[in-house]
Amino acid sequence: MTTTQDTTTPKEKTSGVTYTPEDGLLLEVEDLYVEFHTPDGIATAINGVSFDLHQGESLAILGESGSGKSVTAQAIMGILDMPPAVIPGGHIRYCGQDLLSMPEDQRRRTRGPEVSMIFQDALSSLNPVFPVGWQIAEMFRMHRGVNKSDALQQAIRLMERVQIPAARDRVKAYPHQFSGGMRQRIMIAMAIALDPAVLIADEPTTALDVTVQAQIMALLEELQQERQMGLILITHDLGVVADVADRIAVMYAGRFVEKADVVELYSAPAHPYTRGLLESIPRLDQKGQTLAAIGGLPPNLMRIPPGCPFNPRCRRAEDVCRRDRPELREVVPGRLAACHFAEEVINA
Amino acid sequence: MPEVILSAQDLVKHYPIRSGVLRRVAGQVKAVDGVSFDLHKGETLGIVGESGCGKSTLGRLLMRLEEPTSGKVIFGGEDWSGASGRKLRQMRRNIQIVFQDPYTSLNPRMTVGDIVGEPLEIHSDVVPKGGRRKRVQELLDLVGLNPEHINRYPHQFSGGQRQRIGIARGIALNPSVLVCDEPVSALDVSVQAQVVNLMEKLQDELGLAYVFIAHDLSVVRHISDRVGVMYLGRMAELGEEDEVYSRPTHPYTQALLSAVPVPDPTLRGKRDQIVLQGDVPSPANPPSGCRFHTRCWKAQEVCTIDEPELEMRPDGVGAHLSRCHFAEPRLILETVDVSDVEPDTRFAGTEVQDMSDLGSGLGAAGGGEDLGSSAADAGVERSSALHPDTDQAPQDTTRLVDEQPGDDRPTR
Numbered sequence: 001m002t003t004t005q006d007t008t009t010p011k012e013k014t015s016g017v018t019y020t021p022e023d024g025l026l027l028e029v030e031d032l033y034v035e036f037h038t039p040d041g042i043a044t045a046i047n048g049v050s051f052d053l054h055q056g057e058s059l060a061i062l063g064e065s066g067s068g069k070s071v072t073a074q075a076i077m078g079i080l081d082m083p084p085a086v087i088p089g090g091h092i093r094y095c096g097q098d099l100l101s102m103p104e105d106q107r108r109r110t111r112g113p114e115v116s117m118i119f120q121d122a123l124s125s126l127n128p129v130f131p132v133g134w135q136i137a138e139m140f141r142m143h144r145g146v147n148k149s150d151a152l153q154q155a156i157r158l159m160e161r162v163q164i165p166a167a168r169d170r171v172k173a174y175p176h177q178f179s180g181g182m183r184q185r186i187m188i189a190m191a192i193a194l195d196p197a198v199l200i201a202d203e204p205t206t207a208l209d210v211t212v213q214a215q216i217m218a219l220l221e222e223l224q225q226e227r228q229m230g231l232i233l234i235t236h237d238l239g240v241v242a243d244v245a246d247r248i249a250v251m252y253a254g255r256f257v258e259k260a261d262v263v264e265l266y267s268a269p270a271h272p273y274t275r276g277l278l279e280s281i282p283r284l285d286q287k288g289q290t291l292a293a294i295g296g297l298p299p300n301l302m303r304i305p306p307g308c309p310f311n312p313r314c315r316r317a318e319d320v321c322r323r324d325r326p327e328l329r330e331v332v333p334g335r336l337a338a339c340h341f342a343e344e345v346i347n348a
Numbered sequence: 349m350p351e352v353i354l355s356a357q358d359l360v361k362h363y364p365i366r367s368g369v370l371r372r373v374a375g376q377v378k379a380v381d382g383v384s385f386d387l388h389k390g391e392t393l394g395i396v397g398e399s400g401c402g403k404s405t406l407g408r409l410l411m412r413l414e415e416p417t418s419g420k421v422i423f424g425g426e427d428w429s430g431a432s433g434r435k436l437r438q439m440r441r442n443i444q445i446v447f448q449d450p451y452t453s454l455n456p457r458m459t460v461g462d463i464v465g466e467p468l469e470i471h472s473d474v475v476p477k478g479g480r481r482k483r484v485q486e487l488l489d490l491v492g493l494n495p496e497h498i499n500r501y502p503h504q505f506s507g508g509q510r511q512r513i514g515i516a517r518g519i520a521l522n523p524s525v526l527v528c529d530e531p532v533s534a535l536d537v538s539v540q541a542q543v544v545n546l547m548e549k550l551q552d553e554l555g556l557a558y559v560f561i562a563h564d565l566s567v568v569r570h571i572s573d574r575v576g577v578m579y580l581g582r583m584a585e586l587g588e589e590d591e592v593y594s595r596p597t598h599p600y601t602q603a604l605l606s607a608v609p610v611p612d613p614t615l616r617g618k619r620d621q622i623v624l625q626g627d628v629p630s631p632a633n634p635p636s637g638c639r640f641h642t643r644c645w646k647a648q649e650v651c652t653i654d655e656p657e658l659e660m661r662p663d664g665v666g667a668h669l670s671r672c673h674f675a676e677p678r679l680i681l682e683t684v685d686v687s688d689v690e691p692d693t694r695f696a697g698t699e700v701q702d703m704s705d706l707g708s709g710l711g712a713a714g715g716g717e718d719l720g721s722s723a724a725d726a727g728v729e730r731s732s733a734l735h736p737d738t739d740q741a742p743q744d745t746t747r748l749v750d751e752q753p754g755d756d757r758p759t760r
């Protein structure tokens with residue numbers, strides 16, 4: 001058992017179980033479905049999502065509000081409220097072991113320290129009635145069996161690592177005594193405390209000013225490099241993705257409509273929705289831009305249109321789009337898109 | 349340059365901080381602390397700055413929704429600072445406001461027709477009673493909403509549509525100035541572009557001048573002719589869009605610009621990155637001298653003592669207003685002029701018409717549950733997370749205004 005968390009590798013954990021990623025493959029999500037059974041009907045929030053995540057890799061999941069980004073993360077973390085959520089199909093494998101088919105206690109032991117998450121809203125995910133240092137220290141005590149004063153020392157070291165000024169003096173401060181940016185740093189500290197192999201960051205900077213956003217993203221990137229974590233960055237911001245991610249998966253109505261290397265996707269999007277997004281955002285480095293807005297709205301998840309879910313908003317749509325659902329397929333090597341006319345789009 | 353229509357002169361707004369059982373005044377939040385600018389006819393002035401720098405307060409002062417602690421608002425050459433009663437009403441007719449949060453700024457129990465038509469009821473001389481419904485339908489059409497939806501309620505619309513309703517109401521009286529406080533911040537990117545395009549169209553057609561308040565520097569660049577950068581209640585830099593974005597001279601502007609992510613992965617690692625240390629100080633206790641000195645990498649001793657004036661300082665090409673002792677231009681990122689580039693509309697459109705009736709399942713049934721799962725509510729949630737300490741603003745602006753006697757502005 002090790003207590004110096006800076007040197008722990010993802011393989012050594014107090015649970016005694018060791019997980020070794022094969023070829024660096026940490027996480028595999030395969031054909032995942034999530035439904036919400038509500039009094040008004042069944043909302044299909046996730047509709048067959050698959051992806052892999054390797055050590056040291058950062059994958060961005062990009063999508064507009066309601067597209068299913070957080071639900072995907074919650075399914076991986078096992079924190080969906082069931083009911084109303086139901087997972088009618090799919091696999092989530094961590095180092096080859098299917099989390100969804102494990103008994104609950106084993107799942108918790110695995111997922112707990114190995115996969116961790118930073119939530120969209122830092123304030124509501126910190127406990128307001130306990131000092132932040134205590135909250136971090138408690139994680140070391142519970143998961144690592146460290147004694148109280150060592151745990152507090154480790155908490156201070158971690159707060160310093162995430163650049164909380166005067167960490168030693170602030171270890172007894174309460175969440176409300178920190179600014180939004182600091183609270184987000186504390187969330188990051190808690191998320192990396194147990195040296196997870198996978199870190200999921202759900203809109204980690206959405207509520208923050210740009211200058212603070214830049215600090216937080218730089219910190220996350222640095223920590224990821226340092227610890228070779230697999231990072232899943234959930235965001236709606238195409239700018240943040242361009243700055244941070246290696247790969248990107250674009251989500252629309254609970255499906256991935258496009259998956260690609262970031263540089264390739266930005267230079268030649270293969271799906272009309274991705275293309276539309278890129279053309280509808282104003283760019284800081286351009287003047288005189290005409291914004292090509294995407295008309296309409298994302299579909300109601302209880303009534304996803306037949307055929308291609310994007311067809312009511314797509315200018316390229318034809319009869320086949322209203323009839324047949326395009327599968328996510330390889331358009332050119334390494335480029336996946338779910339569009340009947342992806343070849344045309346990518347070459348446009 | 350066209351004539352000045354609205355001008356802020358040394359506007360100040362201090363809010364008392366009360367503490368203790370006796371609620372004694374323990375200090376002042378200097379929300380807006382000496383802001384001046386001119387707004388010209390038909391132009392867009394963007395106001396940017398980080399959370400809490402005083403943007404919304406400035407908007408409310410311009411509308412006279414709040415009394416300034418000191419300073420003046422001049423509209424059409426006349427000082428409206430002390431105006432009340434009839435004079436104030438007349439002014440309010442010419443300056444309207446659109447709020448950030450399209451959900452809470454619309455009365456949920458009123459139909460869209462009532463909401464958009466309310467200013468016409470208050471200023472009853474503008475359109476005779478019999479013609480008001482028609483005028484409301486015209487307005488809905490103008491902002492790209494289906495005029496047949498006049499009897500629907502706000503919850504039956506998405507966030508983007510609600511923002512259109514807010515705009516329709518804002519322009520109902522043919523104002524010459526529209527103050528827009530974060531009008532697109534709560535919207536998803538694809539919908540944001542629809543509303544931005546609509547605002548540009550309306551400006552062209554109606555000759556409106558906008559004060560466009562936002563924290564998103566990219567959106568502000570896109571829509572603005574001139575831009576003011578605020579820091580702790582003061583204007584740090586003010587100039588033409590090009591001057592501020594291509595030749596910023598104030599360190600704060602430079603830092604802000606360098607922090608904005610640009611959707612181009614080929615620029616990664618190649619951009620001029622200025623990482624600011626620390627957080628914005630409290631507006632109750634702003635730093636001495638230059639307010640930015642606690643975070644400025646160029647700060648010298650003089651900066652902690654003497655506050656620099658907002659004055660014309662050379663920017664390499666010409667000069668524009670900047671409040672820094674050591675102002676000098678710094679290229680943060682190369683600007684590409686794409687005015688001649690036609691957008692590719694084969695896959696996405698440029699229409700300002702709202703197309704959400706097309707199959708989104710929203711228009712037809714129009715029940716609240718339709719929206720429960722869509723962009724709108726989550727967007728609203730996000731916006732309130734973004735702006736935790738605002739929303740002191742009255743929910744409704746023109747409702748503050750009662751009867752409206754004669755006015756010489758013609759209606760369309």
Ligand SMILES: Nc1ncnc2c1ncn2[C@@H]1O[C@H](COP(=O)(O)OP(=O)(O)OP(=O)(O)O)[C@@H](O)[C@H]1O
Nearest residue numbers: 036045064065066067068069070071084720721726
């Ligand atoms: N507990 C729940 N009950 C019913 N529906 C839910 C529940 N949680 C999520 N949903 C629905 O699932 C869909 C996907 O939600 P999700 O939170 O994943 O969106 P998101 O992509 O994270 O959006 P945002 O950018 O707004 O965070 C939404 O339509 C949402 O309304």
Ligand SMILES: Nc1ncnc2c1ncn2[C@@H]1O[C@H](COP(=O)(O)OP(=O)(O)OP(=O)(O)O)[C@@H](O)[C@H]1O
Nearest residue numbers: 363377379399400401402403404405735737738740
């Ligand atoms: N009614 C009020 N009473 C006391 N303080 C106030 C009041 N309204 C605003 N403030 C304070 O004044 C400062 C400026 O607030 P304002 O809402 O104008 O900022 P803003 O630039 O609009 O910020 P944001 O980007 O978050 O909307 C903040 O510190 C705020 O807390």
Ligand code: SF4
Nearest residue numbers: 308311314321339340
């Ligand atoms: S499949 Fe058809 S409707 Fe769907 S994105 Fe492609 S062209 Fe558009």
Ligand code: SF4
Nearest residue numbers: 638641644651672673
């Ligand atoms: S005056 Fe001094 S502290 Fe202020 S912005 Fe200029 S260099 Fe920085």
Ligand SMILES: [Mg+2]
Nearest residue numbers: 069070071120
């Ligand atoms: Mg989410």
Ligand SMILES: [Mg+2]
Nearest residue numbers: 403404735738
């Ligand atoms: Mg505000």
